[in-house]
Amino acid sequence: MFDSPRVVDYASFRSICFPFVRTPRMTGPTSSEQNFIGIHLCGDILRATVVRGDGALVESRQTSLDRENPVQQTAHTVKELLKLAPNVLSVGVAIAGLVDRLKDSVVESRELPASITGNLHTELMRETGLRFELENDANAAAYGEFQVGAGQGSRDMFYMSIGEGIGGAIILDGKLWTGANGLAGEVGHITIDSEGIDCICGNTGCLETVASAPNIVRRANDRLDRDSTSSLSRLAMNKEFTASDVAHEANNGDDFALMMIERTGKYIGTGVATVINLLNIERVVLGGGVMDAGDLILKPVIQEAKRRAFQPSFEATRILVATLGPEASAIGAALLARDAQIV
Ligand SMILES: [Zn+2]
DSSP states (O other), X not given: OOSSOXXXXXXXXXXXXXXXXXXXXXXXXXXXXXXXXXXXXXXXXXXXXXXXTTSOEEEEEEEEOOSSSHHHHXXXXXXXXXXXXXXXXEEEEEESSEEETTXXXXXXXXXXXXGXXXXXXXXXXXXXXXXXXXXXXXXXXXXXXXXXXXXXXXXXXXXXXXXXXXXXXXXXXXXXXXXXXXXXTOGGGSBSOTTOOBOTTSOBSBTHHHHSXXXXXXXXXXXXXXXXXXXXXXXXXXXXXXXXXXXXHHHTTOHHHHHHHHHHHHHHHHHHHHHHHHHOOSEEEEESGGGXXXXXXXXXXXXXXXXXXXXXXXXXXXXXXXXXXXXHHHHHXXXXXXXXXXX
């Protein structure tokens, strides 16, 4: 069993940065006239936002990522946005990958072109003359929700993104807390089923293996294969269905789809209960495409978290759906750039 070392490619599911020591010393209240640009490089998409100093979203764009020239495309996008909002102080870039914040570099990204790991930071500064802050995209999304989304008004917040994978980020006392070597918040890889299936992290039965979008589809297909009476489900007629289809059918009242969404909610709620017991956290914000199912999934999440968590701890926690949508990382990157402005 232990004859071969387990090789784990953390970059495939986790973006890391060094322990986040960003103690902002503002020159004064950020003027609402000042603007900050946020870029999110993720898969094949480049998202760009302009956020005012007071947190208001001024502009939002998205385009296909030029995989041949991602750095030049990012610099070009920033220059275009400068025409729209000239009073830009700095730019935040959220990266789907491992980010070393102390060295301002991308360590590794499976999703993005290899050129991203070169002199991204230096080249962007040289091309635009602006200051840049790089951050992992889950952390950036968490910061966005914390500042202007569902985490607004809280001091401590846990963010969970449930989509193709399950990521997480921790904000304590207003700051991202990333752990000893940047891996804090990996809620997708806590064990939910000790006899579950293999996970990409090397463990088995992780939350991600049952509750991510591809695994909702896998569980639904397994169930449909086993139980022909599930023909009552419209899903059975669509062999290539997605997790969104499951949510859509559940919304339309399909019993089978509804059961799949509720069970997924229970798995997520089990993970949330663990987070609550561990951190006694003020707020848990749930984002990512799977949460598009809305109350259908939120209710079983809350019920299961309530059932499993320490009661006084559960009662001190608000569990909410994220509000910034797919722009969360780009908005959060702009706000991280704002709050990294030091004297
Ligand atoms: Zn795992």
